[in-house]
Amino acid sequence: xxxxxxxxxxxxxxxxxxxxxLTIVLAAGLTREWRSTFQGMAAALLVLAAIVAALGPTITLxxxxxxxxxxxxxLAIFGLQWLRKAILRATGYKSxxxxxxxxxxxxxxxxxxxxxxxxxxxDWYAFTLAFKGVLLEGLEVVFIVITFGANQGNVxxxxxxxxxxxxxVAVTGIAVRAPLAKVPENAMKFxxxxxxxxxxxxxxxxxxxxxxxxxxAALLVLxxVVALVALCYTVLLxxxxxxxxxxxxxxxxxxxx
Amino acid sequence: xxxxxxxxxxxxxxxVGDDWRVAVVVVAALALTAVLVHAAGVNxxxxxxxxxxxxxxxxxxxxxxxx
Numbered sequence: 001x002x003x004x005x006x007x008x009x010x011x012x013x014x015x016x017x018x019x020x021x022l023t024i025v026l027a028a029g030l031t032r033e034w035r036s037t038f039q040g041m042a043a044a045l046l047v048l049a050a051i052v053a054a055l056g057p058t059i060t061l062x063x064x065x066x067x068x069x070x071x072x073x074x075l076a077i078f079g080l081q082w083l084r085k086a087i088l089r090a091t092g093y094k095s096x097x098x099x100x101x102x103x104x105x106x107x108x109x110x111x112x113x114x115x116x117x118x119x120x121x122x123d124w125y126a127f128t129l130a131f132k133g134v135l136l137e138g139l140e141v142v143f144i145v146i147t148f149g150a151n152q153g154n155v156x157x158x159x160x161x162x163x164x165x166x167x168x169v170a171v172t173g174i175a176v177r178a179p180l181a182k183v184p185e186n187a188m189k190f191x192x193x194x195x196x197x198x199x200x201x202x203x204x205x206x207x208x209x210x211x212x213x214x215x216x217a218a219l220l221v222l223x224x225v226v227a228l229v230a231l232c233y234t235v236l237l238x239x240x241x242x243x244x245x246x247x248x249x250x251x252x253x254x255x256x257x
Numbered sequence: 258x259x260x261x262x263x264x265x266x267x268x269x270x271x272x273v274g275d276d277w278r279v280a281v282v283v284v285a286a287l288a289l290t291a292v293l294v295h296a297a298g299v300n301x302x303x304x305x306x307x308x309x310x311x312x313x314x315x316x317x318x319x320x321x322x323x324x
Contacts, residue, residue, distance in 0.1 A: 069287065074272060076283045076309060081274035084316055093321055139271065200283075201305050208287050209294035210302040222306070229310050233317055 003157040005219075006148055009199070010161030013144045013192045016185060017137040018169035020102075023179040024133030027106030030177070032115075032126035039121055040130030048138045052146070059150045065207055071147045072204025078143070079196025083230055086190040092239035096186050103179040141166070144196075151203050194230055198223040276319065282312035 029037040059067065088094035106129070113125040121127045145162045149155030172180060202212065202219055212218035273280045286308035293301040 069291075073283055073287055076305075077280045078272055078274075080279050080283070080309065080313055080316070081272075081276075083313060084274075084276065084279070084320070087313075087317055088320055091321075143271075197309065201309055204283070204287050205290055205302055205305045208291040208305075210290060210305075211300055212302050218302075225306070229313070233314060237317055237321060 003152075003154055006152050006154060006157050007161035007164075009192075009195045010144055010148055010158045011165045012188055013196070014141045014162040014165035015169055015183075016188050016192060017140045018166045019180050019183055019185060021134050021137035022169055022173040023103045024106055024137075025130050026173065026177070026179060027103055027110055028126045028129040028133070031107050031110040032129075033123050036121050036123035036126035037130040040127040040132075041134050043127075044131045044134035044138060047135055048142055051139070052142055055142075056146055056150075056155060059146055060155070065209075067207070068151060068203040069207025071151055072200050072202070072207050074200070075147055075196050076200025076204050079193055079198075079200050081193075082189060083193030083197050086186065086193045087230060087234050087237070089186055090190065090234045091237045093237075100179055148199065151199075190230070194223065194227045198226045201226070276316045278319075279312045279316050282308055282315075 025037060025041060028040070059071075062070070085094065089096050110125065110129065115122075116124050118124050118127075141162050145155065145158045149158030152158070169180065198219065202222055206212065214221075283305075286305050289308075290301050290304050293299040293304065
C-alpha cells in the first residue's frame with residue numbers, strides 16, 4: 001500500500017480531534033487568559049510526547065503478526081465506537097456534534113469558574129481546561145498515529161498526516177479566532193469510523209492468520225462495503241421526524257466525542 | 258488504588274466506549290478466525306466482517322430501543 005491512503009486517513013481523523021481541542025483551547029484562552037492556557041497546552045503536549053516516546057518504539061518491537069492482531073482488534077473496537085455514534089447522530093437518535101454550542105458551553109463554564117493560582121500557573125482553571133482538552137483529544141491522535149503507522153511500518157508518514165492536520169486546524173483557528181463550526185465534522189467522523197473499522201477488520205484478520213483475497217487490494221473492497229453497511233443501517237434506523245421521543249440512554253445523549 | 262481505578266476506567270472508556278458487547282464480539286470473532294485458520298485450515302477472511310456488521314447492528318438496535 002502506498003503512503004497516501006495512510007496519510008489521508010490519519011489527516012482526517014486527526015483534523016477532527018484537533019478541531020475539538022481547538023474549541024476548548026479557544027474557550028479557555030479567550031475567556032480566561034492565554035498564558036495559563038498555553039501552559040496547559042504545553043504540559044499536555046509534553047505528556048503526549050512522553051507517551052509517544054514510550055509506546056512508539058515498544059509497539060514496533062512486536063512481531064508483525066501479533067502487532068496486527070492486537071492493533072487490528074483495538075482499531076476495530078475503537079472504529080465501531082466511532083461508527084456507532086456517527087450512525088446514531090445521522091439517524092437522529094443522538095444530537096449532532098456542534099462546535100459552536102460546545103464552545104458556548106465551555107465559555108459559560110469558564111466565565112462562572114473562580115480564579116486561583118498554583119505555582120507558576122496564574123489561572124489554574126484555564127490551565128486544567130486546556131491541559132485536559134489537548135491531552136484527551138491528543139491521545140486519540142497518538143493512538144491513530146501509532147497504530148496506523150506501526151502496522152504499515154511507516155510511523156513517519158502517519159506522523160506527517162497528523163502534524164499537517166494539527167497545523168492546518170491551528171492556523172485556521174488563529175486566523176478565525178472562533179470554533180470551526182462550519183467544518184462538516186459529523187460527516188468526517190462518519191468517514192473516520194468507516195476507515196478505522198475497515199483497517200481494524202483488515203489487520204485483525206491478517207493477524208489471526210487470514211490471507212485476504214487480493215492481498216492489500218482487499219481494502220479497496222472492504223472500505224466501500226463497510227461504508228455501504230453503515231449507510232444501510234443509517235437508512236434503516238432513521239428516526240421518523242414525527243416521533244421525537246425515542247429513547248436513548250441519557251449517558252449516550254450527552255456524550256460529545 | 259483509586260487513581261489506578263480511574264486510569265483503568267479512562268482507558269476502558271477510551272477504547273471500549275458505550276457498549277462492551279461490541280468489544281467482546283470482535284475479540285471472539287478474531288479468536289474463532291484464528292482457530293479456523295490454524296486448526297481447521299479454513300481461510301476464514303469473511304468471518305470477522307460478518308461478526309463486525311452483526312455486532313454494529315445489534316449495538317445500534319440496543320441503543321435505539323434504550324435497553
